[in-house]
Amino acid sequence: MNREFIDAIDELEKEKHISKDILIEAIESALVSAYKKNYGTSQNVRVDIDRDTGDIAVLMKKDIVEEVFDDMIEMSLEEAQEIDPRYEIGDAIEFQVTPRDFGRIAAQTAKQVVVQRIREAERGMIFDDFITRQGEIVTGVVQRKSGETLFVNVGKTEGILSAGEQVPGEFYNVNDRLKVFIMDVKKTTKGPQVFLSRSHPGLVKRLFELEVPEIEEGIVEVKGIAREAGSRTKIAVYTEDPNVDPVGACVGSRGSRVQNIVDELGGEKIDIITWSEDPKELIKSVLSPAKVEQVIPSETEKSATVVVPDYQLSLAIGKEGQNVRLAAKVSGWKIDIKSHTQYTEAMEALENVDSQYSEEEDEIFEIEEV
Numbered sequence: 302m303n304r305e306f307i308d309a310i311d312e313l314e315k316e317k318h319i320s321k322d323i324l325i326e327a328i329e330s331a332l333v334s335a336y337k338k339n340y341g342t343s344q345n346v347r348v349d350i351d352r353d354t355g356d357i358a359v360l361m362k363k364d365i366v367e368e369v370f371d372d373m374i375e376m377s378l379e380e381a382q383e384i385d386p387r388y389e390i391g392d393a394i395e396f397q398v399t400p401r402d403f404g405r406i407a408a409q410t411a412k413q414v415v416v417q418r419i420r421e422a423e424r425g426m427i428f429d430d431f432i433t434r435q436g437e438i439v440t441g442v443v444q445r446k447s448g449e450t451l452f453v454n455v456g457k458t459e460g461i462l463s464a465g466e467q468v469p470g471e472f473y474n475v476n477d478r479l480k481v482f483i484m485d486v487k488k489t490t491k492g493p494q495v496f497l498s499r500s501h502p503g504l505v506k507r508l509f510e511l512e513v514p515e516i517e518e519g520i521v522e523v524k525g526i527a528r529e530a531g532s533r534t535k536i537a538v539y540t541e542d543p544n545v546d547p548v549g550a551c552v553g554s555r556g557s558r559v560q561n562i563v564d565e566l567g568g569e570k571i572d573i574i575t576w577s578e579d580p581k582e583l584i585k586s587v588l589s590p591a592k593v594e595q596v597i598p599s600e601t602e603k604s605a606t607v608v609v610p611d612y613q614l615s616l617a618i619g620k621e622g623q624n625v626r627l628a629a630k631v632s633g634w635k636i637d638i639k640s641h642t643q644y645t646e647a648m649e650a651l652e653n654v655d656s657q658y659s660e661e662e663d664e665i666f667e668i669e670e671v
Contacts, residue, residue, distance in 0.1 A: 527630030
């Protein structure tokens, strides 16, 4: 150890943002272990590194006793007073026992500790950086592929884009650039792992924030979003500003804003609707593009029966039930769709049951009178 070593530690502190004291303390601790391993001493040893010169000293501590039973941890009063006559029974004495060839061991150990601490610090900084960016969009480059999993370079680390978080129909090659959503960040023994997504609804929400200044500024609020990646997204927006059209702000001039998002998502359809606190109006909106005749909500169960014209039934339900499924997710309401004919027939059947029940009650009443 020497002054050059201390200068190198100072540089690391500035460059890697690792505290000099933490590094030196780690090296001292590692040197104690190295000393014990090489020289077979007990636990009464410590290592001290001069913060200015880099000089190293191995110090052994012994208790001063009347009768010595273990000379590795004890020293007689006579021996101690040869060093300093002021020592008394019960005192502890610490003296230097640095071996002649300990510098080589120290240099090797210090190098290992510094490399390890730098690696740990860098992993810690990467984790701290990405954990604060969870829920954001980043642009990355596909670094490599393992089966269907993509490993994406997102700056300081590789993110994992698993097959389940990719969009059906999208394919990427090594060196392709893509926008990804930071879904989760976890600490592991191999360092931080960043989990990415292209199919998460949050990706669409963040894309709207990037494209629509009114959303980023908080003038327009995204109240609900539901997505079936690669196919369709429904997003409900709201504003308290009477001078702002929330849907128009998201669509943009001649549809430019929403078109940029559609292009980024490979042609995925996007329905933008106006949020309403009135469940009838909200459910009518979320079932767009289908036309709705009547909404019968049940506040207690948060479910609603929706009546649509006969010719609109398939449109309201959507292909394989997609439209009504997304409508239910974005609104938070359970939706049961019936055609006009189905609803009328159900009401007539109910009336017939009620009428029959009333007639039976009248008959019972007449019998009781007789």
